[in-house]
Amino acid sequence: SHFSRRPDTAGKLRVSFEFFPPKTEAMEARLWETVTRLAPLAPDFVSVTYGAGGSTRERTARTVRRILEETTLTPAAHMTCVDASREDVDHVIGEFAALGVRRFVALRGDSSAGVGEAYKPHPGGYSNGAELVGAMRRQGEFDISVAAYPEKHPESADFATDIDMLKRKVDNGATRAITQFFFDNDLYERYVERVRRAGIYIPIVPGIQPVHNFAQVANFASRCGAHVPGWLAERFDGLENEPQIHALVASAVAAEQVIDLIDRGIDEFHFYTMNRADLALAVCHMIGIRPGSSEAKAASAAA
Ligand code: FAD
Numbered sequence: 094s095h096f097s098r099r100p101d102t103a104g105k106l107r108v109s110f111e112f113f114p115p116k117t118e119a120m121e122a123r124l125w126e127t128v129t130r131l132a133p134l135a136p137d138f139v140s141v142t143y144g145a146g147g148s149t150r151e152r153t154a155r156t157v158r159r160i161l162e163e164t165t166l167t168p169a170a171h172m173t174c175v176d177a178s179r180e181d182v183d184h185v186i187g188e189f190a191a192l193g194v195r196r197f198v199a200l201r202g203d204s205s206a207g208v209g210e211a212y213k214p215h216p217g218g219y220s221n222g223a224e225l226v227g228a229m230r231r232q233g234e235f236d237i238s239v240a241a242y243p244e245k246h247p248e249s250a251d252f253a254t255d256i257d258m259l260k261r262k263v264d265n266g267a268t269r270a271i272t273q274f275f276f277d278n279d280l281y282e283r284y285v286e287r288v289r290r291a292g293i294y295i296p297i298v299p300g301i302q303p304v305h306n307f308a309q310v311a312n313f314a315s316r317c318g319a320h321v322p323g324w325l326a327e328r329f330d331g332l333e334n335e336p337q338i339h340a341l342v343a344s345a346v347a348a349e350q351v352i353d354l355i356d357r358g359i360d361e362f363h364f365y366t367m368n369r370a371d372l373a374l375a376v377c378h379m380i381g382i383r384p385g386s387s388e389a390k391a392a393s394a395a396a
Contacts, residue, residue, distance in 0.1 A: 104387035106380055107361045108134065109169075109271075109298075112368050113142045114152035123368060124156070130370040132164055133384035134377050135392035137361075140169040140198050140238075145205065150185060154192065161193050169238065170194050172229075173202030174219040175212075179228070182219060186232050196236040198271065199225045199262070212248065223261035230266035241270035241297055243284040247318035252284075256291045263293055270295060271363045273317060274302035276325050278353050299354055302365045303372035304329065304343040344375040351376055 110131050115121040128139070141156045143149060153170060160168040170189045174182050189197070201222040204210040214220035219228055222239055229235050239262040242255060249255035259270060275281055285297050304310050307329035314321050328346060332339040351362060364373045382388045 102355060102360065102381070104391055105360050106382055106388055107137045108377060108382055109136050109138045109140060109363045110373060111140045111142065111363060111365050112156065114144070114149045114156045115368070120368070127366065127368050127370040128160070128164065131373060132166055133389065134382050135389035136166065137392065138167040138169045138196055140171055143171040143173050145203060154188065157189065157194060158192055167196060168194060169196035169198050171198040171200060172225065173200045174225045175202030176205055176215055178215060178217040179219060182225065183228060183232070186229055190233055197229050198238045199229060199267065200240055201225065221258065223258060223265050226262050226267050227265040237267050238269040238271050239267040241272045242318065243272050243275045243281045244318055244320055252287055256288055259288065260291055260293055263295055268295055270297045272297060272300045273319055274300045274365060275319055276322055276350065277320065278350060278357065282357060296361055298361045298363050299359060300363045300365060301347060301351060303347040303376065305367050305369060305372065307339070308333070340371065344372055347372055347376045348379040351380060355380060
């Protein structure tokens, strides 16, 4: 049972939380409430996304700075290289480093024409995630995470091409991959097996997307190539106007996914929080990560 596994994992599980930079004061207040509630869980790091085409560069930097100044959390700044020259990208890396940022999540980004449109690199820019990792590595000893796709990236012809790009990211200095969200753990496990066979040994940390709003998640999933299993749709069916029941189901679904991954030997999780605390808190509680838990104590002792 899951209980008999508890002693094995106690003190060993690690989590990180992802936020997006707020647009308005109300959204900023909500993010800050979320950060305040999640901080006592002592995540390994918290990451702040970078809007399409670098549109949130200022807001990302402001959010990262506030985390550095007002909390003991370790921020990771997401960066993309879409629609920017090498000089611009190098400059932004330097700005983040000057703020005190030591961790990045390096992404290529998507075409401004929209997700799914053919990607065109900036003529004087870095053309993919691997080149961006290299640019970061040239400026310092950063901890660099990259994206990985258990169902392959929609632009990748096949898994071999996809995993080859991941290999280039690792060769250029990436130390961790975080996956696109997925709901079928078998797909993730098969992907990790393929990655290991390709000689890639960095952690492939599952990106967990708690289903705050099924319609939104299903819509987003279809654009980024993530499969929404029929059984998942079935579980949320009829809950469109039942927000409380929807949240209870979402909590059960996410906890079930994470506990199954723990049973498969996974001990590190990245949560796409959507700047909300409840579902991430509920799942962390279920797996024993709580304020003052051995995980939280080990992490704060290490900090
Ligand atoms: P890459 O790894 O460079 O490329 C993606 C795939 O396309 C590769 O696997 C490769 O097989 C294929 N490919 C690339 N170039 C070629 C080529 N020349 N020929 C053939 N195939 C090619 N987006 C944001 O805008 N901001 C964020 O903050 C952000 N955070 C993210 C965090 C995570 C954990 C994840 C999983 C995604 C995030 N994204 C973000 C989305 C990301 O920008 C998109 O998924 C984007 O389409 C790919 O970025 P990448 O770094 O994986 O690209």
